[in-house]
Amino acid sequence: xxxxxxxxxxxxxxxxxxxAIALSLVLIWRGTRVLNYAQGGMAMFTTFIAIxxxxxxxxxxxxxxxxxxxxxxxxxxxxxxxxxPTLSRPPLNAVIVTIGLLILLEGLAGILFGGQFxxxxxxxxxxxxxxxxxxxxxxxxxxxxxxxVLATTLVLAVVFKYTSAGxxxxxxxxxxxxxxxxxxxxxxxxxxGWALAGLLGALAGVLVSPSTFLYPxxxxxxxxxxxxxxxxxxLDSPAGAVVGGLLLGLALSYVGGYVGGSVGSELTSLVAFxxxxxxLMIRPDGLFAGARMRRV
Amino acid sequence: xxxxxxxxxxGADHIPVSADDTAREGDGAGLTGRAAPLEVQDLVAGxxxxxxxxxxxxxxxxxxxxxxxxxxxxxxxxxxxAVSGMxxxxxxxxxxxxxxxxxxxxxxxxxxxxxxxxxGHGVIAELTVEENLRIGMMSWPSRLARRRxxxxxxxxxxxxxxxxxxxxxPLADRRRKLAxxxxxxxxxxxxxxxxxxxxxxxxxxxxxSLGLAPRVMAxxxxxxxxxxxxxxxxxxxxxxxxxxxxxxxxxGFVLNLGRVVASADAPxxxxxVALRHHYLGF
Amino acid sequence: xxxxxxxxxxxxxxxxxxxxxxxxLNAFRDYQIAEIAVYVTAIxxxxxxxxxxxxxSLGNGAFMAIGAYTTALLLLHLSWPFYAVLVVAAAxxxxxxxxxxxxxxxxxxxxxxxxxxxxxVALPSIAYAWPGVFGGDQGLNVVFTTPSFLxxxxxxxxxxxxxCAAVALVTLLLLGNLGHSxxxxxxxxxxxxxxxAALDGVNVAxxxxxxxxxxxxxAGLAGALLAILTGLVAPGAYTITLSxxxxxxxxxxxLGSLAGALWGSLVIVLVxxxxxxxxxxxxxxxxxxxxxxxxxYGVVLILVMLVFPQGIQGGLRRIMIAFFGPNxxxxxxxxxxxxxxxxxxDTLLISGxxxxxxxxxxxxxxxxxxxxxxx
Numbered sequence: 001x002x003x004x005x006x007x008x009x010x011x012x013x014x015x016x017x018x019x020a021i022a023l024s025l026v027l028i029w030r031g032t033r034v035l036n037y038a039q040g041g042m043a044m045f046t047t048f049i050a051i052x053x054x055x056x057x058x059x060x061x062x063x064x065x066x067x068x069x070x071x072x073x074x075x076x077x078x079x080x081x082x083x084x085p086t087l088s089r090p091p092l093n094a095v096i097v098t099i100g101l102l103i104l105l106e107g108l109a110g111i112l113f114g115g116q117f118x119x120x121x122x123x124x125x126x127x128x129x130x131x132x133x134x135x136x137x138x139x140x141x142x143x144x145x146x147x148x149v150l151a152t153t154l155v156l157a158v159v160f161k162y163t164s165a166g167x168x169x170x171x172x173x174x175x176x177x178x179x180x181x182x183x184x185x186x187x188x189x190x191x192x193g194w195a196l197a198g199l200l201g202a203l204a205g206v207l208v209s210p211s212t213f214l215y216p217x218x219x220x221x222x223x224x225x226x227x228x229x230x231x232x233x234x235l236d237s238p239a240g241a242v243v244g245g246l247l248l249g250l251a252l253s254y255v256g257g258y259v260g261g262s263v264g265s266e267l268t269s270l271v272a273f274x275x276x277x278x279x280l281m282i283r284p285d286g287l288f289a290g291a292r293m294r295r296v
Numbered sequence: 297x298x299x300x301x302x303x304x305x306x307g308a309d310h311i312p313v314s315a316d317d318t319a320r321e322g323d324g325a326g327l328t329g330r331a332a333p334l335e336v337q338d339l340v341a342g343x344x345x346x347x348x349x350x351x352x353x354x355x356x357x358x359x360x361x362x363x364x365x366x367x368x369x370x371x372x373x374x375x376x377x378a379v380s381g382m383x384x385x386x387x388x389x390x391x392x393x394x395x396x397x398x399x400x401x402x403x404x405x406x407x408x409x410x411x412x413x414x415x416g417h418g419v420i421a422e423l424t425v426e427e428n429l430r431i432g433m434m435s436w437p438s439r440l441a442r443r444r445x446x447x448x449x450x451x452x453x454x455x456x457x458x459x460x461x462x463x464x465x466p467l468a469d470r471r472r473k474l475a476x477x478x479x480x481x482x483x484x485x486x487x488x489x490x491x492x493x494x495x496x497x498x499x500x501x502x503x504x505s506l507g508l509a510p511r512v513m514a515x516x517x518x519x520x521x522x523x524x525x526x527x528x529x530x531x532x533x534x535x536x537x538x539x540x541x542x543x544x545x546x547x548g549f550v551l552n553l554g555r556v557v558a559s560a561d562a563p564x565x566x567x568x569v570a571l572r573h574h575y576l577g578f
Numbered sequence: 579x580x581x582x583x584x585x586x587x588x589x590x591x592x593x594x595x596x597x598x599x600x601x602x603l604n605a606f607r608d609y610q611i612a613e614i615a616v617y618v619t620a621i622x623x624x625x626x627x628x629x630x631x632x633x634x635s636l637g638n639g640a641f642m643a644i645g646a647y648t649t650a651l652l653l654l655h656l657s658w659p660f661y662a663v664l665v666v667a668a669a670x671x672x673x674x675x676x677x678x679x680x681x682x683x684x685x686x687x688x689x690x691x692x693x694x695x696x697x698x699v700a701l702p703s704i705a706y707a708w709p710g711v712f713g714g715d716q717g718l719n720v721v722f723t724t725p726s727f728l729x730x731x732x733x734x735x736x737x738x739x740x741x742c743a744a745v746a747l748v749t750l751l752l753l754g755n756l757g758h759s760x761x762x763x764x765x766x767x768x769x770x771x772x773x774x775a776a777l778d779g780v781n782v783a784x785x786x787x788x789x790x791x792x793x794x795x796x797a798g799l800a801g802a803l804l805a806i807l808t809g810l811v812a813p814g815a816y817t818i819t820l821s822x823x824x825x826x827x828x829x830x831x832x833l834g835s836l837a838g839a840l841w842g843s844l845v846i847v848l849v850x851x852x853x854x855x856x857x858x859x860x861x862x863x864x865x866x867x868x869x870x871x872x873x874x875y876g877v878v879l880i881l882v883m884l885v886f887p888q889g890i891q892g893g894l895r896r897i898m899i900a901f902f903g904p905n906x907x908x909x910x911x912x913x914x915x916x917x918x919x920x921x922x923x924d925t926l927l928i929s930g931x932x933x934x935x936x937x938x939x940x941x942x943x944x945x946x947x948x949x950x951x952x953x
Contacts, residue, residue, distance in 0.1 A: 035688050037822075082880055089887040092634070095691075096829045097883045099822055104876030110869035164430070171420055171431050178418045180402040181380060181411075183435025183494060224699050224818070231692030266706040273700035277681060280693055284684040 007257040008250065009138035014211075015249020016149040020204035021226025022233065022241035023153060024197035029235045030173040031193035034083060034094040038101035040223025042078070042198055043205035045105050046070040047214055048113045050206055051120055060121055067202045075198020079191045087190075106216040115216055120209035145207045152203060153242060156196065169193060225252070228272050232279045234286025243287065251275055331394040333358050333530040334379070334410070334498045339388035339398075341378040348374040350554040351388065356498060359528040361520065363545035363562065365538045365576055370551040372534040373415060376500045379532075380412035381405040392497065406435045409497030415506060415534075417483040421476035425467055428475050428486055429457055432493030460489045481512035488519065498530045499523070505537055513537075517544055538576035542566045550575050585754050589747050596743040600736045608735035609807070610847055615742035616803045617843035619749045621827045622836055623796025626753055628825070629834025630762060631789035632769030633682070634691045637698030639821035641794040643813070645671045645801025647705070650718040650811040660722070660806065664745070667802040668795050675794020679787035698821035702813040717812025720805045742803045749796055750836050756792065757836070765789055797824075830882050832891025841890040845882075850875050 021039060028036045036042075046067045054063035082101055086094040124140035160166035171179040172189040180186045204226070205219060212218050229248045233240020255271045283289055334356040341349045348371045356362040364372050378385045381402035390398040397405050406412070420428055433453055461468035464485050470478065478486060484504055491499055501520065505513040521544050523529045535541035542548060548565045550558035552575055558565065565571065572578055596615075600608050624638050648667040652658050658666075678697065682690055705712035712718065724737040756762050764785045767775040772782045805811045823846055831842025853871035862870065886893035 029688065035691065082884075085884050089883075090833075092628070092829050092833060093883045093887055095634075096826055097880050099826055100876045100879030100883065102876070103879065104873055107869040107872030107874075107876060110872065111866050115868070164434075167423075167427055167430060168434060170423065171427075171434075174420045174422045175418070177382070177414070178420055179431065179434075181382070181406060181414065181418075182431045182490065183403050183406045184431065185403050220818075221699075224695065227692055228696055231689055235688050266703050269696070269700040269703050270707075273696040276693060276696050280685055280689060281681070284686070284689060286689065 003257065006138065007253045009142060011250035011253030012246060013138070013142040013145045013249070014208070014253065015229075015246040016146050017204050017208040017222065017245075018226045018229045018248050019242045019245025020149050020152070020200050020207070021223060022230035022245050023156075023238055024200035024204070025227060025230045026233075026235055026238050026241045027193055027197045027200070029230075031169065032079075032083065032087060032190050033091070034086070034098065035227075036194075036197065037095065037098040037223075038078070038105060039197065039201050039226070040219035041102040041105035042071070042074050043201035043222075044214070044216065044219040045109055046074060046198070046202035047120065047205035047209050047219075048109055048118075050202075051118055051214060052113070054121065060123060064123065064206055067206050068199050071198035071200070071202025072195040073198070075194040075196070075201075076191050078198070079194035083194065084187070084190075109216040113216075117213040117215045117218075120206070120214045122210040123206075126210070141210070148203060148207060152200065153238070157238070165192070224269075225272060228276050231286055232276060234283075234288040237286065237288035240286055240288035248272060248275065331391065332356060333393055334532065335389075335391040336375070336379060337389045337391065339375065339378055339385050339390065341374055341383055341385045341388075343374075343383065347386075348554050349378065349385075352551065352554065352556055354532075354549050354556065354559075356530050356532050357547060358530055359524060360546040361524045361531045361533055361544055363538075363541040363548040364532060364534045364551060365541060365548055365565075366551035366557075367575060367577065368536075369553070370575075371554040372551055373502055374554075375551070376412060376414075376502050376532070376534055379405075380410055380500055382412070382414075403435070406494055406496070409495075410500065411491035411494045411496035411498070412500040413487050413491045413502060413504065415502040417480065417507075418487050419475040419478065419483045421474065423475055424472050425475055425478070425486060426457070426471045429460060429467075429490050429493060432490035433457075435494045456493055460493060464489050479512075480508050481515060484508065484512075484516050485519070488523075492523070496529070498532065500532045500534075502534045503536055504533070505535065505540065513540065520544060538572070539566075539578050582755070582758075585751060589751050593743065593747055596739065600739045600743075605733060605735040608733070608739040610851070611739040612735070612742040612803070612807050614840075614843045614847050615739070615746035616800050616807060617824070617827060617846055618746040618839050619742075619803060620797045620800035620824050621831065621842050622746075622749055622753050622839040623793035623800075624824050625828040625831070625834055625836070625839050625842075626757065626765075626796075627789045627793035628828060630757060630769060631765040631786055633786060633789060634687070634825075635694040635790075635793065635821075636691050636818075636825060637678075637694035637696070637701070637821050638793060638797045638824050639698050639816050639818065640701035641671050641675060641797035642801035642804065642820065643702055643705075643811075643816035644674055644794075645798030646805040646811045646816065647712060647718070647801075648798070649802040649805040650720050651711075653720055653722075653805075654718060660741070664799065664802055667798050671798025671801070672791050672795045675791040675798075676787060678794065679790025682790065683783045683786050695818065695821075698818045702816045705813040713812070715812065715814075717810050717814075720809050720811060722806040722809065738807050742807060745799055745803055749799060750839070753792070753796070754836055761785070761788065826879060830879065830889055832889030832893075835889070835891040837894075838889050838891040845878070845890075849878055 021043070024039055025036060028034055028039075049070045050063035050067035052063075053066045054060055057063070078101060082097055083094065086097050122141040124144050126139045126141045128139055129143075160170060168179070168184050168189050169192065171182070171184060172186050173193075176186050179189075204222065208222055209218065212222070225248055226245070229244035230241050231244070232247060233242070233244030251271060252268045256268055259267060279287060332355045334354075336352060336354040339349050339352045339354075340347065352371065352375055354362070354364065354375065364375060366372055374383070377383045378398075379390050381397075381400055381404070385398045388398060389396045392405075392408055392410060395408070397408050397410070400408070402412075420431070423431075430453075433456065436453070461471065466482050467486055467489060470482070475483065475486060488499075488501070488504070504516050504520065508516060517540055520531060520533065524531050533541055533545060542562045542565055545562040547561050548559070549556055550565065550571065557575060558568075558571055560568075596611060600611060603611075620638060620642055624635060627638075628634050645667040648670050649663050652663045652666060653660075678694075682693055685693055705717070706714055709715070722734075722738070724732045724734055728737065757765075764775070764780045765788075767778065767780055768782050768785045775785075776782050801816075804815070808815065827842030827846045828839065829842070830838075830845050831840065832838025850871045853874040854867075857867040857870040860867075882890065888895070
């Protein structure tokens with residue numbers, strides 16, 4: 001029972017990281033219809049920037065804030081320079097461009113920060129919490145991970161639903177033509193969308209790097225799982241991204257924990273694949289596919 | 297009537313009410329000698345390898361309803377798209393009160409004063425009625441540009457919204473509902489109301505009656521007439537249904553294969569049986 | 579223009595070039611020729627899948643792995659001659675392609691991308707899970723020697739280059755035939771508008787599955803070639819990086835074009851090597867030197883896509899048209915969907931997923947369902 005609890009809570013914690021990546025992908029997909037394969041790479045890059053700041057200032061929160069800011073900036077820069085020209089081109093071009101961006105960022109990180117594995121500090125203690133005398137199997141840091149992602153998601157949801165800027169973004173995502181004809185500066189909206197996605201990715205990076213160590217390729221598998229979570233939830237649905245992330249995090253945690261030995265850890269990607277196929281067989285557009293109406 | 301966003305009363309709201317006056321102003325500079333609100337000159341435009349407009353000249357008189365008619369593929373929709381900036385003209389000019397806006401993007405052109413209601417009920421189904429309308433006000437100058445307190449801007453927008461809701465009661469009833477729940481006629485009302493909120497000088501309507509039941513179609517046409525007469529709005533109306541368009545229009549242009557083949561006031565066009573049969577299908 | 583005799587002619591010329599180069603150049607270059615041939619085989623299949631039938635796959639590396647492991651296991655346990663092994667590898671990957679194709683038949687766009695991505699990630703891990711059979715991390719060794727009729731002094735690398743090139747060229751020929759056949763026309767119809775194709779009587783699901791089978795088989799053959807080329811089949815060589823490289827090669831070269839498969843393979847094999855050479859010759863420190871080629875490769879990908887939106891083959895075509903005028907009787911198959919609007923010149927809109935095209939007359943059903951990501 002204690003093991004179940006621990007696996008559950010740990011699954012939720014990782015699941016939130018996948019959800020953050022998934023959310024950033026959904027944000028970009030809804031706004032620009034581009035799948036950003038560089039999302040993990042961008043997150044890795046901003047996390048490296050964070051570690052350098054932390055190293056120099058001996059202040060974790062300075063690094064944290066800088067990472068998020070760098071995420072905003074990096075997202076905006078990528079959209080303006082490299083992605084914008086692809087929007088009027090065949091869609092697969094954007095795929096290759098983002099892949100090129102990913103490779104570029106990984107190489108750049110290797111040059112600027114070195115290729116060795118670096119350890120990244122956690123925001124809070126990672127020792128297990130106890131209630132009374134019983135170990136909960138989760139640490140303060142795990143709680144922080146969940147809280148941070150949830151808080152960011154809620155803030156974004158509020159911004160989207162209740163602010164004028166959010167309305168602009170939703171209108172652009174649902175129907176960019178009408179939005180433009182109504183005077184919305186769609187180009188700016190797209191840049192902001194990418195900036196916000198960059199922020200979410202940066203958050204995911206600093207939250208997960210204490211567990212994975214930080215090196216140029218460290219976010220690759222996180223990206224894959226985040227992408228899978230987004231697909232499971234439905235690429236047009238932010239709620240789906242969160243649900244997909246949690247689902248995946250929990251499933252992978254249980255498999256890794258209960259199926260013992262090396263087979264268990266090797267099977268995680270197969271399990272993820274299995275879940276993905278199972279969901280897509282039933283709902284080819286993801287679990288929350290109905291959220292978006294297809295215009296015929 | 298309220299003033300436009302920049303505080304002036306130029307634009308849509310105060311032109312004479314009598315039908316005679318508006319009819320006389322129907323084609324171009326007319327009595328006053330001022331430039332027509334909208335003049336399209338020798339416009340060439342197309343899509344990729346296809347040229348759809350081969351040098352079209354169209355004028356929309358102030359406060360008049362100008363119909364653009366023709367068979368499918370004649371270039372009517374392309375014309376509106378080129379005027380509003382959805383596609384970029386390859387040659388030619390689009391003069392709004394004398395200023396050439398051809399080649400600008402749609403965001404700029406709507407700010408300059410041309411609102412386009414594209415064909416096919418362009419409501420954003422996933423948003424509420426009120427949100428759809430708010431989008432119409434996104435072309436208003438920004439808070440910073442106007443240097444007015446946010447309070448009064450918010451009040452302006454709320455007042456504008458209330459005005460549209462007063463004018464379009466069915467929309468008011470459904471203001472917090474998703475636009476997807478509206479009927480065809482209500483959606484058309486919504487997109488027109490949204491376009492009006494942009495406080496345009498010129499309103500482009502692309503097939504507003506498409507897909508509507510005859511009774512609803514009549515209501516929409518009534519609305520268009522009222523917009524022109526009561527608000528003095530300059531309207532360019534593209535219609536497949538030439539008969540009903542000519543019944544409310546002041547002037548008409550007939551397009552065929554991307555060229556203007558006829559230009560006359562509406563009664564003359566309606567009376568020309570050969571023209572009607574050949575190009576307009578009735 | 580690309581009639582069968584002409585295609586055959588090109589193939590023969592290419593074969594002659596390969597033989598010539600393999601004799602003239604050194605062993606390392608022979609190895610590169612073989613490597614390029616491997617990629618051509620795999621990318622040709624993928625470009626047909628994505629460019630002609632409109633289905634994106636980020637997991638064809640998995641099919642290469644299946645072909646490679648089949649080859650290694652057969653050679654190891656049964657010592658069959660290589661051509662027999664090739665046939666079996668092709669058959670097994672064809673079946674796996676059918677399975678994947680059936681599972682993926684209803685998936686579109688990013689959902690298909692996600693599913694195939696996960697396939698590419700997950701499949702190699704089977705090798706880790708059952709190390710007894712698949713050799714785990716270390717992989718399986720493959721022994722491949724020159725046949726006796728060539729004599730004792732015939733260099734192995736040259737023979738490898740010949741074998742790989744032969745398979746690649748045959749694959750190109752067969753795929754070319756398919757592309758120009760009714761099957762190919764059906765694929766393009768399904769890609770352009772599957773609703774219209776279905777109304778026309780095309781069995782859409784069958785066409786899509788067929789495309790997966792074809793691309794998987796090509797990849798499987800490529801995997802078999804890679805096995806005998808590198809002498810080792812280990813999961814580390816068949817990661818998602820490989821799948822992504824295949825797609826990259828297909829798009830860079832020119833999606834839907836067999837010539838594009840060649841250009842893409844050249845880029846994938848030669849650019850990183852060239853960049854590494856430049857870096858080492860400048861004596862850069864190891865962390866910088868190892869990463870410069872990576873940065874260069876990323877930059878090349880981005881630049882080619884921005885400058886040549888239709889890939890290298892598209893760019894070449896534009897140059898040819900500029901010099902020689904449009905080729906009226908060109909019978910290369912259409913690599914772009916029929917209703918493709920080349921927007922940027924005309925549209926000022928950033929139009930999300932709506933393509934701005936000449937308006938349909940009201941009585942025809944306007945289908946704007948989401949399309950696969952093809953040019």
